[in-house]
Amino acid sequence: MASESPQLRKLAIVPAFNESGMVARVIRDIRRAAPGFDIVVIDDGSTDTTAAHAESQGAVVIRHPFNLGIGGAMQSGYKYALRHGYDVAVQIDGDGQHKPEYLPELLAALQTEGDEADMVTGSRFLGEPGYKVPLGRRAGNLIFAVVMSAITRRRITDPTSGFRMTNRRGIELFARDYPHDYPEVEAILMLHAHRLRLHEIHVSMNARGYGKSSIDYPRSAYYMVKVLLAIFIGLFRRRPTAVEASGKDEILGGPPMDTGELQAITDGKR
């Protein structure tokens, strides 16, 4: 894959919910830091002018008729990536938490790792996080990190990071099935279940994302329980794709992708 680098089609998926104040800047930053990336903004049912701001920057905007949550938004992005034949997709939050200047590093890791990595995550905890991560958040992350490292038998330091780049295999997997809310940890589990490999590189992040985080105390309790339950159940689910199980390929809503390719993927999973 590394050899065909110039032809790689790369997509930045920017989920945004009522981020009219930030989304334009995020798009500009991506353009500046990684000009090779196309940008699709998933406006997840915003009630403000997020879509208009994104459009004014020339990004493709997919507008959900109502709020589906981060999981639904990301999946929309992956579906778009799959339909339009992208080789690489990266998630960058529309709230400005993720720094686009790391995109080249993520891409380089995805390529140099070659067969070793299907997804590269930007981890805050491989080094200096770049902002003061609240203690509760840190503790929660640590629990997930320990659990996920044990399950995947790989060192995972930041399983809750949404700053992640994936290759074609990851795009195909996530377009088919993506966890609903608080999807990051579960997504790792899905990757693992399908034998895709993870790699982490260090990034620093902005605190901006946290200030508006939807995760307050009662919700973080729900978050912990929900994700741990999902992990637990996921362990007993050999093929964790509901879509696949029901055989609804048309769920992608478009023409099926190259069947040989699809076959290779599904074979690889088993």
Add this chain to the structure above:
Amino acid sequence: MRRLAGAASMLVLLIFAAPAPAATVKVAGDQINGLGNAILAAESGDTILIPNGNYLLTQGDVLKEKDLTLRGAGTDLTTITPSGGGDALEDPGVTVDTTSLTVGPAQKDSEEEAAADAAESDESDGIEAQAQIIALVVTFAIFMFVLDLVRRRRLAERYAILWMTAALALLVLSIWTGGLDALADLMGIQEPANAIFIIAFAVGFLLLLNFSAVSSRLGEETKVLAQEVARLDQELRHERSLRGGEPNGFSGRAADPEQAQDKPPVRAE
């Protein structure tokens, strides 16, 4: 059944107890403590003579232990009122000479026992007619309401079947009270009404679980629909912008020409 067995054992006991030399203890003292004191004072196998009046029967445990015989001065003269459940009177070792005294209704010392007794007395006549009529009317109303919802296409048939089955089951149980009693017996529940509650709770629980599953599926389907709508919306705007008209301010991207090539036609599925 139990009473028959009690009577039989009483008979057996009378036969065996008769030859044994037994003293007779007369109850002295007031009607509240007298009988209890006499029971305490008696030796095993003794007969206790109770004079005129309504005596409170206490010390049931001692009575059972000593296998005493209770005799009164006449059914219309002597009454004993068990405090508590009065189960000592049914002990096979205890003989109550019912030709010489009357056993009054037990004094209730707790609501629980009262309820248990009520259940026992209910067993024979089931739910009262009044409650039965109400149950009939209500279940019939539910039935008609469900039918009407189906008629007005507000309720899918498969849910109608579910609810009508539930209403039907209630209807059957409210008419055929013997069935409810049998059911309660089968479940080891004394009070038939409790059996109904438990069954209703279980059925309600399962229905809710089913609805949770249904709504999960609906949520998933809704998500896919929303994503599809968003995709089509984006593609439509994209096509329009390619044709030059930009009605909603969409400004095309640099990579557009290439993308327009491999954009698949929207399939009508």
